[in-house]
Amino acid sequence: MKLSEFELDVMQIFWEKGTSSSPEVFKCIHEEKDVAYSTVKTIIDRLESKGAIVRKRIEGRAIYYAPMVEKSAITQELLPSFLKRFFNGKPSNLIAHLMKDEKLSQDDITYLETFLAKQKKKNKDEL
């Protein structure tokens, strides 16, 4: 499922907050970006026609939509091309880049060390 930037921003809210109405989504978006209600509503309509969200229930005159595609599914679709484009398709290149550039807390480092150790063991076991 191909989603535009703005559509992705709106999905972000559905993924975070779950089932929501257009006015609710608008409020969130509006805090970050100066955009009209009808603009947001248009995006929501497009997400609906793409099947990314569905009408769940109605309260008053507000329609509540629930996300249909999972965030992980979209991640799964976009990560490979991102990886390919900017890191020669090699996860380790991206990981190295992140470890270099972004600040990792001590906790992060410990967490990742554990992860790496686990991975190492798994690799060994598979031989």
Place this chain on the structure above:
Amino acid sequence: MKLSEFELDVMQIFWEKGTSSSPEVFKCIHEEKDVAYSTVKTIIDRLESKGAIVRKRIEGRAIYYAPMVEKSAITQELLPSFLKRFFNGKPSNLIAHLMKDEKLSQDDITYLETFLAKQKKKNKDEL
């Protein structure tokens, strides 16, 4: 500098091969994707007007273009939003995801362990 998908694909070639002519770029793209020469040329023209590439020299009637923006600059622009959208802005989340999902070779793991150790040391020194 905002570049479209296709523009990014073309830049990819400039980044890999350096200064190139449209026919050369076309040959590369055409191996992967069935698209007309003029389509590729249009993208090249757009990249030029965006300032992503510049005319470097002319050979025969072929114009050779050189990349003006660096891949790292574009990476720098796109990585944060990608991170924010799909991994709550936390590099460690993306790293964990990559370590889990993508297969890392033994070499990758060793490489990353070294990296992590270095990072750990740096963190300590900064205190």
Place this chain on the structure above:
DNA sequence: TTAGTTACTCTACATTTGTAGTAATTGACT
């Protein structure tokens, strides 16, 4: 029950993107 407010639906439009045809130009070869 009526005015006010809220939310929806519909329509519209400029810009960007993917796609390509065609015409003009210029080198190259005889």
Place this chain on the structure above:
DNA sequence: AGTCAATTACTACAAATGTAGAGTAACTAA
């Protein structure tokens, strides 16, 4: 000099995207 082939330049167009106004319907409070 004249023709062929390679390239460029120009133009076009449909679809997607970001943006929003206007009109309509429906709840809400007086």
